[in-house]
Amino acid sequence: MGDSSRWSGYLQSLPFLDLPTFWNSEPSARSNGIGPVLGSDPDNPLVLLRGSEVMKRLEKKDDAGRTLRDNVDDYYHKIVLRILRQSGIRRHLALEPSLAGFRQAYSLVSSRAFLLDAYHGLAMTPIADAFNHALENHVHIQTDFYVCPECGSLRECEHDSEGRDQTHDMEWKANDYDAYYEMVSNADIVPYEEVFNTYGEKLCNAELLVQFGFIIDPNDNDTVNFDINDILREAPLSQETYNKIPCLDDAELAPLLDSFTVSDLIFAQDPSNVEARFCINCDGKISHFLWIFLVRLLCQNMPLVGPSNSMCSDKLREMTTTQINMENMLQEGSVEDGDGQLDLPGSPVIPVLLAVAQAVVAMCGARKGGSGHPGYANRDLGDILDTIAVDRSRSRLSLSILMSEHSILDSCSFGWLDFVNAFNSSDGYNDGGISA
Numbered sequence: 001m002g003d004s005s006r007w008s009g010y011l012q013s014l015p016f017l018d019l020p021t022f023w024n025s026e027p028s029a030r031s032n033g034i035g036p037v038l039g040s041d042p043d044n045p046l047v048l049l050r051g052s053e054v055m056k057r058l059e060k061k062d063d064a065g066r067t068l069r070d071n072v073d074d075y076y077h078k079i080v081l082r083i084l085r086q087s088g089i090r091r092h093l094a095l096e097p098s099l100a101g102f103r104q105a106y107s108l109v110s111s112r113a114f115l116l117d118a119y120h121g122l123a124m125t126p127i128a129d130a131f132n133h134a135l136e137n138h139v140h141i142q143t144d145f146y147v148c149p150e151c152g153s154l155r156e157c158e159h160d161s162e163g164r165d166q167t168h169d170m171e172w173k174a175n176d177y178d179a180y181y182e183m184v185s186n187a188d189i190v191p192y193e194e195v196f197n198t199y200g201e202k203l204c205n206a207e208l209l210v211q212f213g214f215i216i217d218p219n220d221n222d223t224v225n226f227d228i229n230d231i232l233r234e235a236p237l238s239q240e241t242y243n244k245i246p247c248l249d250d251a252e253l254a255p256l257l258d259s260f261t262v263s264d265l266i267f268a269q270d271p272s273n274v275e276a277r278f279c280i281n282c283d284g285k286i287s288h289f290l291w292i293f294l295v296r297l298l299c300q301n302m303p304l305v306g307p308s309n310s311m312c313s314d315k316l317r318e319m320t321t322t323q324i325n326m327e328n329m330l331q332e333g334s335v336e337d338g339d340g341q342l343d344l345p346g347s348p349v350i351p352v353l354l355a356v357a358q359a360v361v362a363m364c365g366a367r368k369g370g371s372g373h374p375g376y377a378n379r380d381l382g383d384i385l386d387t388i389a390v391d392r393s394r395s396r397l398s399l400s401i402l403m404s405e406h407s408i409l410d411s412c413s414f415g416w417l418d419f420v421n422a423f424n425s426s427d428g429y430n431d432g433g434i435s436a
């Protein structure tokens with residue numbers, strides 16, 4: 001519709017947005033007059049993202065085996081083009097439709113649309129979408145009016161019923177402009193300070209990059225996640241044995257969670273965070289789900305402890321207590337003294353805990369080695385970042401993401417390696433099936 005659109009000014013004001021979802025598109029599709037030519041990125045930034053949390057999201061497939069990019073492109077070819085080709089619409093178009101244009105439109109909606117209310121759902125919201133993101137925001141959007149979820153009315157409508165809060169008909173004046181949303185502050189704002197909204201308090205950098213095209217550094221929500229296959233590779237078990245391990249539900253683990261608040265190596269993960277069950281958090285601690293899963297896996301190979309197909313909560317409690325005691329000893333230095341005064345004489349669970357620690361170190365190493373540009377394996381990524389021109393934002397973002405993941409993996413790995421070394425060097429605890 002071009003200039004005749006009511007939203008023309010708003011649409012003209014929108015920036016060009018470069019989401020990684022479309023990074024592996026052909027160069028010709030990226031410089032179709034839609035945005036700036038991005039040919040200044042000579043390397044493929046997707047190689048830098050290999051094996052990263054961002055790449056997991058880009059490669060994630062739905063039940064039909066399609067990625068998000070596949071679905072966006074399919075939608076354009078099957079639905080959008082068909083509608084646009086109807087003659088009644090086509091002659092009003094100011095631009096020839098293109099896949100690149102549609103991807104850009106998708107990117108803008110992905111990065112700017114708000115979940116406004118039950119009726120409008122996800123909506124582009126001029127002005128309100130101008131605020132940048134921070135985890136601790138100054139403002140949020142709200143309305144004092146009751147919005148009918150069925151017809152979107154802010155005044156009395158046929159869907160109103162006795163039991164419903166109907167503030168809108170009291171407040172309503174006949175003027176349409178009385179129906180509004182407001183950006184209201186929820187924190188003190190210092191003069192000349194940038195005013196931030198939040199796009200989500202739990203968003204990690206991988207999510208921010210994929211959905212909005214930027215990252216924040218540091219981001220306390222960052223995690224490195226593992227799936228079952230990553231774990232089984234470092235804690236090998238036959239499929240038959242694995243299948244015999246019964247599931248533990250979250251309620252059975254709940255009494256143990258308090259113990260982990262004092263751990264330097266394990267944190268109690270929020271059970272509602274189903275996407276990040278087996279993860280390392282930004283402090284380099286592994287989730288209690290991952291630790292318990294490893295404990296139960298590795299018990300299967302330990303004749304003194306297992307194989308016990310039903311590991312009851314008593315045994316898990318003993319494991320947890322011993323783990324925390326060992327961490328305390330490590331912190332107090334009573335291990336390094338080599339005085340042999342370990343408070344855990346011959347506990348059969350110690351070999352399991354050491355095997356878990358070694359599995360964690362191995363998982364960190366495998367993940368780090370399998371991520372990023374293979375040619376950068378032994379190089380300092382920070383040095384490489386310093387040599388990348390400022391306008392190569394794709395490579396810079398990719399490398400920054402990778403660096404923070406590597407730093408999480410390093411910090412986790414060092415912690416568990418300390419643990420292994422401290423107790424493996426103490427006589428009596430380095431047998432029982434652990435290979436150093």
Ligand SMILES: [Zn+2]
Binds near residue numbers: 148149158
């Ligand atoms: Zn209604």
